[in-house]
Amino acid sequence: VAKRPTLRQAKGLVLALDLAGAAVAAQEGVGAAMANRLDAFGVLVIAFVAALGGGIARDVLIGQTPPRALRDWRYPATALVAGAAAFAFGQWVQAIPQAALITLDAAALGLLAVAGAEKSLDQGLSWLAAILVGGVTGVGGGVMRDMLLDKIPAVLTRDIYATAALAGAATMIVARRLGVPNVWAAILGAVLCFALRMVAVNLGWQLPRAV
Amino acid sequence: VAKRPTLRQAKGLVLALDLAGAAVAAQEGVGAAMANRLDAFGVLVIAFVAALGGGIARDVLIGQTPPRALRDWRYPATALVAGAAAFAFGQWVQAIPQAALITLDAAALGLLAVAGAEKSLDQGLSWLAAILVGGVTGVGGGVMRDMLLDKIPAVLTRDIYATAALAGAATMIVARRLGVPNVWAAILGAVLCFALRMVAVNLGWQLPRAV
């Protein structure tokens, strides 16, 4: 019996988007690291952690060790090259339109959240845990980056970011339950995450806060 | 040959106390998160981490992945429902007598410490490591909560809390060595941890500090 295809099986496209998202996250991390007066090594650590921390946390949590980011050299290579480039050519990176980076980041967020949730289901996690691990995959790198820089993680205090990741993962799982083929459920979840994130950025949406 | 029963095999009671302890920890986490101006998502993350971080760390350390908190949906559901309730009905939660929360928390601490140490022994950890993992199970969630909120973990600076967890786990292991049946060793350890914590709270005991 052939298994239904999943988003992760569209290997080439997913890998390209995954690495592009890692590069964007690495570049963001470099900016934060330089603002905190880290040295060249520290900058590369933050780039690495921001780019790959979420996926590594996912793989450790679901018991898939060594994590993929440590088995496939293209992941650390992408993070470190993007980090080194952002460190060395900071002013050129600043010339990249912010909107382009936010768009690529949102696309990568959708992919990470949905693929993280899929991988979790494969490993026997409950549907609720799969959504949560999808969220961890999407935002874990940014959380570790902020913790290393001695800050409360930005994702906990503002913006619709993690919420978009969770909504995408949840949409994928609900769609599967409703009988949508796996690959379409994944695309639906990733697109919803992407759209929610982009709308929230452009309209300045925020989650409620205690008074 | 029938194996001797352990505390973890008294499934129903243990699960109920485990979930109650998670709910108390989630509620405490929400209070700390709201004081730090987190948004609704951040509050739920802190609730989740405070409630389940210790058990997740235990399972990752002893190689039991995916962690139980991610395989059994009742754990995240309890943490998130308790967190959401504390966020939405903060003033009602404040009406719960502090003494009741402290008592429940101490009971859960004893259970977590002893069950964590038992699980570690089953996985081939040394007796010293089993005590330490019992302690991690008991206090890991609070440590992660404080690290995310950019504070030195409270458990490292004051009160007899982690010490009670370690004492409970150690008592259980010593009692087993002395030939006490496993289930009674576990009860002895959990009760000792609970009693030590309650006495310390009520008498204001503190550990020594360097001068």
Add this chain to the structure above:
Amino acid sequence: VAKRPTLRQAKGLVLALDLAGAAVAAQEGVGAAMANRLDAFGVLVIAFVAALGGGIARDVLIGQTPPRALRDWRYPATALVAGAAAFAFGQWVQAIPQAALITLDAAALGLLAVAGAEKSLDQGLSWLAAILVGGVTGVGGGVMRDMLLDKIPAVLTRDIYATAALAGAATMIVARRLGVPNVWAAILGAVLCFALRMVAVNLGWQLPRAV
């Protein structure tokens, strides 16, 4: 077919240096913990984490759980005894010449980095990931210590420390590729890390920083 010997197979010497390095790291951790007004329990936690956190992170990342530091009681015992001694006899520890501690620490750094990279290769990690895990093994404990004490990890902001660890791991891997027997490749890497660290300390070398 006999496998080539590796540095880790020179068991006795490696264990002794490993434990000595753990004791030095524990003692350093105690100093930092006492400066932050931690209580006796907190001091021991920092000693434990500083001494063994890097090796535990390595084993979790490469899927060798439970970590060796939790299976072999000599590791936690060394960390806790060294930590307790440094807490109780602080003024005597201060009498140990700083140069002796730095030298022992540099030797342990070389050993940890090279052995961590070797263990990673054995587990099927890519060469790039093996270098990175070697670095994590060397500096992970110090990073966790600083994060618990609510500081940006020192290793990210100054000194040639992590860089020496990475250079040692990389040297070992390049030497292997060039056909150097495993044991000599390991010694070469560890010695290079040690020498680079000692020269950097004595000449006050720093990595470049963004302006």
